[in-house]
Amino acid sequence: MANIGYIQVVRHCNHFCGFCSNPTTPYTHDFESMKLLVDDFVRREYFGVILTGGEPTLHPELPRICAYAREQGLHVRMITNGHRLADPSFARAMGNAGLSLVHVSIYSVRPEVEAELRGMEGTLERAFAALDNAHAEGIDVNINSVINRLNADHLDLSVRTLVAQHPFLHHFVWNNLDPSMGRAEVNQDEFTPRLADFELSLHRALRFLHRSGRTFRVEKVPLCYMADWAWASTETRKIVKGEERIVHFLDQKQTVRQTDWEHIYSESCDVCSLRTICGGLFDRGEGYDPAELSPVFTDRDAVVKAIIEDPADPSYALRDLEIWRADFSRRLEQQRSAPRRPRGARDEPPPEMRAPGAPTVGQVTPRGERLYQAKRRSEAQKAARAGLELERSKEQHD
Numbered sequence: 001m002a003n004i005g006y007i008q009v010v011r012h013c014n015h016f017c018g019f020c021s022n023p024t025t026p027y028t029h030d031f032e033s034m035k036l037l038v039d040d041f042v043r044r045e046y047f048g049v050i051l052t053g054g055e056p057t058l059h060p061e062l063p064r065i066c067a068y069a070r071e072q073g074l075h076v077r078m079i080t081n082g083h084r085l086a087d088p089s090f091a092r093a094m095g096n097a098g099l100s101l102v103h104v105s106i107y108s109v110r111p112e113v114e115a116e117l118r119g120m121e122g123t124l125e126r127a128f129a130a131l132d133n134a135h136a137e138g139i140d141v142n143i144n145s146v147i148n149r150l151n152a153d154h155l156d157l158s159v160r161t162l163v164a165q166h167p168f169l170h171h172f173v174w175n176n177l178d179p180s181m182g183r184a185e186v187n188q189d190e191f192t193p194r195l196a197d198f199e200l201s202l203h204r205a206l207r208f209l210h211r212s213g214r215t216f217r218v219e220k221v222p223l224c225y226m227a228d229w230a231w232a233s234t235e236t237r238k239i240v241k242g243e244e245r246i247v248h249f250l251d252q253k254q255t256v257r258q259t260d261w262e263h264i265y266s267e268s269c270d271v272c273s274l275r276t277i278c279g280g281l282f283d284r285g286e287g288y289d290p291a292e293l294s295p296v297f298t299d300r301d302a303v304v305k306a307i308i309e310d311p312a313d314p315s316y317a318l319r320d321l322e323i324w325r326a327d328f329s330r331r332l333e334q335q336r337s338a339p340r341r342p343r344g345a346r347d348e349p350p351p352e353m354r355a356p357g358a359p360t361v362g363q364v365t366p367r368g369e370r371l372y373q374a375k376r377r378s379e380a381q382k383a384a385r386a387g388l389e390l391e392r393s394k395e396q397h398d
Ligand code: SF4
Pocket: 222, 223, 224, 225, 265, 266, 268, 269, 272, 273, 274, 275, 276, 278, 279, 280, 281, 293, 294, 295, 296
């Protein structure tokens, strides 16, 4: 299976998004501690690794760990705000290090909206330059976007504009805001959309991409808000294919092995035809309301077939619907008998979600602690200027 793991290489950032779900911590990585995690993915026969953060390009040894992962045979990807990739020499360094794919995060093509969401001016121009620089270095470029209250009504405008200006863009990923963690948790009213706020613009964006032969994935959106495109839901694809995802968080959560997506459903889900392959609302804290869900009655097997027969993913083995059904029933049975995560266990994953024998993720050093305290002070000022709350500190978590 095409499993891909995540390594948070830093947890600080040069932007200040009011809904950041992975804000600064005192944990830091050096090359050796990142290398251990890469080796772990190689041992597990993972297909690739995604270097993320915080803002991963702020790690001084990013090109080196990228080159190492590539030498071990991993497909290396990165999620970035594009700020440093706007510098052509940095884009060249990453291309030379073997970076195959970069996800550049852009929330809106409206400069005033992007500036408000990023907590600073001028980020859009740099992100646009990053797209062109990475493309010029032969790195595949995707767009990542967090769906939130401020961009919810014009997702389609953003897609059309980006494609018109950068026609080489072929894949888009949307992530619905996760209001259960970090800064997003304490600024829910400012940024959490209602699901109906983005339903139409998301549909228009996906239809435009589909008609133009481009591809896309959507994360954390219940299928009743994207029923025509259910096969493009990241969680549905993982549920159908039984894939796992390991995330090495650079915080106290450490390694989380996600095989169960902590779904929350409503009564209406009981009669929904997509119930068994839908991620529902996940464990989104109290940010979304189960009353926003409504059952659909489309053909589940048609969605499953679109996923298991996808020619773009030849690695999936069970391409016959009957064989898939038998395997899926077995997995559902296994899941039903597994221990459940207690409600309220928000920051510490339960033991069964930790990879057995996983290496320690990063370290807290006196220097890391000093940098963390300095970063907290500067971010507190940024939050005050923007009229936002700062996420709970590690002391408040302890
Ligand atoms: S009603 Fe429930 S199961 Fe059906 S698509 Fe919506 S969230 Fe998923």
